Amino acid sequence: MKGTFPIEKLEQLRTPFYYYDVELLRQTLNAINAEVQRHENFVVHYAVKANANPKVLRIIREAGFGADCVSGGEIEAALKAGFPASKIVYAGVGKSDWEINLGLDNDIFTFNVESIPELEVINQLALQKGKVARIALRINPNVGAHTHAHITTGLAENKFGIAMRDMETVIERAAQMQGVRFVGLHFHIGSQILDMGDFEALCNRINELQAQLESHHIRVENINVGGGLGIDYQHPNRVPIPDFKAYFDVYAKKLKLRPGQTLHFEPGRAVVGQCGTLITRTLYIKEGATKKFCIVDAGFPDLIRPALYQAYHKIENISSEEPAETYDVVGPICESSDVFAKQIDLNRSHRGDLIAIRSAGAYGEIMASHYNCRQLPQGYMSDEI
Numbered sequence: 001m002k003g004t005f006p007i008e009k010l011e012q013l014r015t016p017f018y019y020y021d022v023e024l025l026r027q028t029l030n031a032i033n034a035e036v037q038r039h040e041n042f043v044v045h046y047a048v049k050a051n052a053n054p055k056v057l058r059i060i061r062e063a064g065f066g067a068d069c070v071s072g073g074e075i076e077a078a079l080k081a082g083f084p085a086s087k088i089v090y091a092g093v094g095k096s097d098w099e100i101n102l103g104l105d106n107d108i109f110t111f112n113v114e115s116i117p118e119l120e121v122i123n124q125l126a127l128q129k130g131k132v133a134r135i136a137l138r139i140n141p142n143v144g145a146h147t148h149a150h151i152t153t154g155l156a157e158n159k160f161g162i163a164m165r166d167m168e169t170v171i172e173r174a175a176q177m178q179g180v181r182f183v184g185l186h187f188h189i190g191s192q193i194l195d196m197g198d199f200e201a202l203c204n205r206i207n208e209l210q211a212q213l214e215s216h217h218i219r220v221e222n223i224n225v226g227g228g229l230g231i232d233y234q235h236p237n238r239v240p241i242p243d244f245k246a247y248f249d250v251y252a253k254k255l256k257l258r259p260g261q262t263l264h265f266e267p268g269r270a271v272v273g274q275c276g277t278l279i280t281r282t283l284y285i286k287e288g289a290t291k292k293f294c295i296v297d298a299g300f301p302d303l304i305r306p307a308l309y310q311a312y313h314k315i316e317n318i319s320s321e322e323p324a325e326t327y328d329v330v331g332p333i334c335e336s337s338d339v340f341a342k343q344i345d346l347n348r349s350h351r352g353d354l355i356a357i358r359s360a361g362a363y364g365e366i367m368a369s370h371y372n373c374r375q376l377p378q379g380y381m382s383d384e385i
């Protein structure tokens with residue numbers, strides 16, 4: 001495993017910390033751009049919530065992406081990183097007034113609206129400023145995704161979006177308002193989706209909805225299909241870059257775009273997931289009654305995905321080349337859920353060894369907390385250490 005990471009440099013840094021492989025991030029962005037450029041009407045907005053580290057954001061902005069934001073704070077972070085407001089989309093079921101005003105003041109590309117009360121508030125606030133907000137309706141397509149139950153969002157039972165049967169009523173309401181202009185439809189069916197059939201099901205649903213709207217002479221300028229493409233948590237070395245060709249091809253082949261329509265994407269995890277690693281240090285090897293524990297200095301405040309979603313991350317001891325032994329890898333927090341992995345093989349581990357928790361670039365650093373009065377983990381770029 002040595003050689004994959006610049007171990008002498010990592011040794012100098014205070015653990016735990018996130019390490020971002022800038023070269024892999026750039027390769028991933030290039031892979032996306034190579035596919036997107038084959039389709040002149042495809043536009044990509046990076047989902048800022050996956051990772052808002054300012055240096056990560058800057059690299060993504062330099063690749064020409066727009067930003068998908070879900071809060072006022074994310075709009076501020078995106079603007080600060082240099083994303084043009086004209087490429088910012090803003091979604092969320094609970095937008096507060098200051099957040100809507102921030103979007104209006106900056107003339108963002110669209111508000112993705114999730115309810116009639118929200119539409120009314122955006123209209124009011126826009127009128128107060130003498131502006132017209134571009135709005136897309138987030139429709140709940142009732143399409144299931146074969147992923148973890150906590151991260152499906154497109155089922156009728158989820159809190160997200162407007163029910164399909166209300167779509168036309170809401171469009172009619174919007175048409176009567178002076179402060180908003182209806183420009184598009186927005187969807188997002190979930191996260192960590194690896195079955196292209198799920199995206200195909202979304203395409204079929206959008207085709208039905210577009211046909212229904214057309215029969216009522218309603219035209220939309222753009223379609224936004226959200227994010228959700230998954231990464232290979234099992235094989236970060238073998239599959240460091242997701243299959244963007246297969247992903248974009250589904251939409252190119254299955255979604256019936258009308259002339260002049262643009263198709264917008266909001267990938268988060270697939271952009272940043274594999275470039276990030278949580279580096280932590282072994283504090284103690286504890287021989288339990290029935291098993292060995294590798295106790296590390298990172299805990300769920302640094303990376304909550306295993307505790308929150310029972311997520312799998314590949315874990316490696318990057319300091320040891322000794323034969324493998326079986327461990328539970330656990331953090332220092334006084335909660336039984338503070339476990340990164342149970343009964344996994346690691347090279348025989350000793351106090352002081354560096355442990356790499358892989359594929360942690362998405363929903364890692366950004367979800368870190370101060371729980372137990374801990375410091376937030378730092379994020380380091382591979383070209384700056």
Ligand SMILES: *Cc1c(COP(=O)(O)O)cnc(C)c1O
Pocket residue numbers: 047049050068070091188190191192226227228229266267268269270362
């Ligand atoms: C979370 C989210 C995304 C990004 O999802 P990924 O699975 O990280 O690609 C995109 N759009 C919306 C509206 C979201 O809430």
